[in-house]
Amino acid sequence: MEKLEKFTGVYNIEDHIATENLNTGKKVYGERLIEVDDKEYRIWEPRRSKLGAAIMNGMETFPFKTDSKILYLGASSGTTPSHISDIATNGTIWCVEFSPRMMRSLVELSRDRVNMVPLLDDATKPRNYLHLLEKVDILYSDVAQSKQSELFMENMRLYLKPEGIGIIMIKSRSIDVTQSPKKIFREEEKKLKTGGFKVLEKINLEPYEKDHLAMVCKFAF
Numbered sequence: 089m090e091k092l093e094k095f096t097g098v099y100n101i102e103d104h105i106a107t108e109n110l111n112t113g114k115k116v117y118g119e120r121l122i123e124v125d126d127k128e129y130r131i132w133e134p135r136r137s138k139l140g141a142a143i144m145n146g147m148e149t150f151p152f153k154t155d156s157k158i159l160y161l162g163a164s165s166g167t168t169p170s171h172i173s174d175i176a177t178n179g180t181i182w183c184v185e186f187s188p189r190m191m192r193s194l195v196e197l198s199r200d201r202v203n204m205v206p207l208l209d210d211a212t213k214p215r216n217y218l219h220l221l222e223k224v225d226i227l228y229s230d231v232a233q234s235k236q237s238e239l240f241m242e243n244m245r246l247y248l249k250p251e252g253i254g255i256i257m258i259k260s261r262s263i264d265v266t267q268s269p270k271k272i273f274r275e276e277e278k279k280l281k282t283g284g285f286k287v288l289e290k291i292n293l294e295p296y297e298k299d300h301l302a303m304v305c306k307f308a309f
C-alpha cells in the first residue's frame with residue numbers, strides 16, 4: 089500500500105486521509121486501522137470530523153506541526169482532537185468542553201494521549217482558564233453556538249500568539265435556521281474582519297457536512 093505525506097503528520101493512503109496512531113492498537117471512534125511499512129495509521133473519517141472534511145475539500149493552510157500548542161474549543165468526546173494528537177506528538181492540545189458527559193470520554197481518551205489536556209469549562213468565559221494554559225500557535229473552534237464567532241475572537245485575543253492561526257467551523261443552523269447559510273457565512277466573515285482578523289481561507293464542508301463552512305484566519309496587523 090502506498091502512503092504519501094500530504095501535510096505534517098497527515099497521509100494519503102489509497103483514497104483516504106490518515107494519521108499515524110499515537111496509541112497503537114486502539115481506535116477512538118470506530119475508525120479503520122491499517123498498517124503500512126510496519127506503522128499503524130488511523131483512517132480520518134471526513135463524515136465524523138470537520139477538519140477531516142476540510143482537508144478532503146482542499147484546505148491549503150494546515151498549521152499543525154509536531155510541536156504545536158493548540159487551544160481546542162468544543163472538543164466533545166475527542167474525535168478530531170485525537171487526530172490532532174497523532175500529529176502534534178511533541179505539542180499540547182488544551183481541549184475545552186462544557187458537557188460533563190463528553191468530558192468523561194475525553195478524560196478517558198487523554199489518559200492514553202499525554203499531549204491532550206481536557207478542561208471542563210465554558211468557552212464563552214475564556215478568562216476562566218487563564219491560569220491553565222499558555223499562548224498557543226493554533227486556536228481551533230467547533231462549538232455550534234449562536235455566538236460562535238464572538239467567542240472564537242475573544243479566545244484568540246487572549247490566547248493566540250501574534251503570528252498564530254485560527255480555525256473556526258461555522259454551523260449556520262446554530263446561528264439562525266431561518267437565514268440562508270450563504271448570508272450567515274458572509275456576516276460571520278464580516279464580523280471577523282471588523283474584529284481585526286484577516287480571513288486566509290474558506291472551505292465549504294459539503295458533502296460531508298451540510299451548511300458548514302471552515303474559516304481560517306490570523307490577526308490582520
Ligand SMILES: C[S@@+](CC[C@H](N)C(=O)[O-])C[C@H]1O[C@@H](n2cnc3c(N)ncnc32)[C@H](O)[C@@H]1O
Nearest residue numbers: 162163164167168185186187210211212230231
Ligand atoms: C460539534 S461538537 C464538537 C465535535 C468535535 N469538535 C470533533 O470534531 O470531534 C460541539 C461541542 O461543543 C461543545 N460546546 C458547545 N458550547 C460550548 C461552550 N460554550 N464551551 C465549551 N464547549 C461547548 C458541545 O458540548 C459539543 O460537545
